[in-house]
Amino acid sequence: MKFADLHMHTSFSDGTFSPEEMVANGQRHGLSAMALTDHDTVEGCARMNEACGKLGIEFINGTELTAELDGIELHLLAYFVDIQNQKLLVEIAEFQRVRQERIYEMVARINKLNVPLQAEAVFKIANCRSPGRPHVGRALVQGGFCVNMDEAFDRFLKKHRPAYVPKAKMSALHGIELIHGAGGLAVMAHPALNQSDNIIPKLVDAGVDGIECFHTKHSPADSKHYLGIASRYNLLITGGSDCHGMSKGRPLMGTVKIDYMYVEKMKAAVADRRAKKGNGEPAVSSPANPPSAVGHPQ
Ligand SMILES: [Zn+2]
Ligand SMILES: [Zn+2]
Numbered sequence: 001m002k003f004a005d006l007h008m009h010t011s012f013s014d015g016t017f018s019p020e021e022m023v024a025n026g027q028r029h030g031l032s033a034m035a036l037t038d039h040d041t042v043e044g045c046a047r048m049n050e051a052c053g054k055l056g057i058e059f060i061n062g063t064e065l066t067a068e069l070d071g072i073e074l075h076l077l078a079y080f081v082d083i084q085n086q087k088l089l090v091e092i093a094e095f096q097r098v099r100q101e102r103i104y105e106m107v108a109r110i111n112k113l114n115v116p117l118q119a120e121a122v123f124k125i126a127n128c129r130s131p132g133r134p135h136v137g138r139a140l141v142q143g144g145f146c147v148n149m150d151e152a153f154d155r156f157l158k159k160h161r162p163a164y165v166p167k168a169k170m171s172a173l174h175g176i177e178l179i180h181g182a183g184g185l186a187v188m189a190h191p192a193l194n195q196s197d198n199i200i201p202k203l204v205d206a207g208v209d210g211i212e213c214f215h216t217k218h219s220p221a222d223s224k225h226y227l228g229i230a231s232r233y234n235l236l237i238t239g240g241s242d243c244h245g246m247s248k249g250r251p252l253m254g255t256v257k258i259d260y261m262y263v264e265k266m267k268a269a270v271a272d273r274r275a276k277k278g279n280g281e282p283a284v285s286s287p288a289n290p291p292s293a294v295g296h297p298q
C-alpha cells in the first residue's frame with residue numbers, strides 16, 4: 001500500500017526543517033507522495049521537488065492561505081498550483097508584506113510590557129518571507145524572555161493575550177478563485193479546528209474541491225464526520241500531518257498517512273479541470289462515485 005502526507009511546513013514558513021530534511025523524514029516514514037503547504041509562499045517547492053525527485057517520492061506543489069468567510073477564519077490548502085502563476089505570486093507577496101508588518105506590531109506590543117525584544121531578532125530567526133507567531137516565540141525563548149514556546153504563547157502570543165495580532169485574511173471565495181486560476185485544487189484545511197460546518201455549503205458553492213478529513217488534530221470521530229461531508233458534497237478527500245519540524249515540540253510527520261488513492265483522485269480532478277479549460281492536456285477519466293473506503297490515519 002502507498003501512502004501520502006499532504007500537509008507540512010518547512011523553514012520557508014513556520015516550520016524548522018529545510019525542504020531536504022522534510023523529504024528525508026518523509027522517506028523514513030515510507031511516503032510515496034508529499035505536498036508542501038507553507039503559509040503564503042511557494043518558495044520552498046522547487047527545492048522540495050528536487051529532493052523528492054532524488055528519492056523517488058512524488059511531489060505536489062502547494063501552499064496554505066488564511067481566508068475568511070462570514071467572519072470565520074479558515075485555512076485553504078492549494079494543491080497542484082502552477083508556482084510561476086503571476087497572479088498567485090503577486091497576491092501572496094502582498095500577504096508576506098503584511099506578515100512582516102504584523103511582526104513589528106507584535107514586537108511593539110511586547111515592548112510595551114517592558115520586554116525588550118527586537119524585531120530584527122525575530123526576522124533573523126525567521127529568515128523567510130512568511131514570518132509568523134512561532135518565530136516571535138522562538139525569539140522570545142532565545143532572548144531569554146521566556147523559558148519555552150508554551151510560555152511565549154501563553155503569556156504573549158495566543159489569542160486574547162496582549163501581543164496577539166490577527167493574521168490578514170483573504171475572502172475564501174477569492175482564495176478559491178486564485179487557486180483555480182493557478183490551475184490548482186482548493187481544499188478546506190482541518191475543518192474540525194474551525195468548528196463551523198455551516199460555512200461548508202457556501203465553500204462548496206464557491207467551488208471548493210476538497211476537504212482535509214485526516215489531520216493530526218482530528219480525532220477518528222472528526223475524520224469520520226468529514227468523510228461523511230465529503231461524500232455528501234462529492235468533495236475530494238485529503239489529509240496530512242501539518243508537520244512543522246521541531247516547531248511544535250516534535251515532528252508530526254508520520255502521524256497522518258493517507259492512502260495514495262486519494263492523491264490519484266486529486267490528479268484526475270486536476271486533469272479534468274485542465275481539459276475543460278481546453279489547454280490541450282488530455283482529460284483523465286475520474287471516478288465520479290464518492291469514496292467509500294475509510295482511510296486510516298497512522
Ligand atoms: Zn492551518
Ligand atoms: Zn498547516
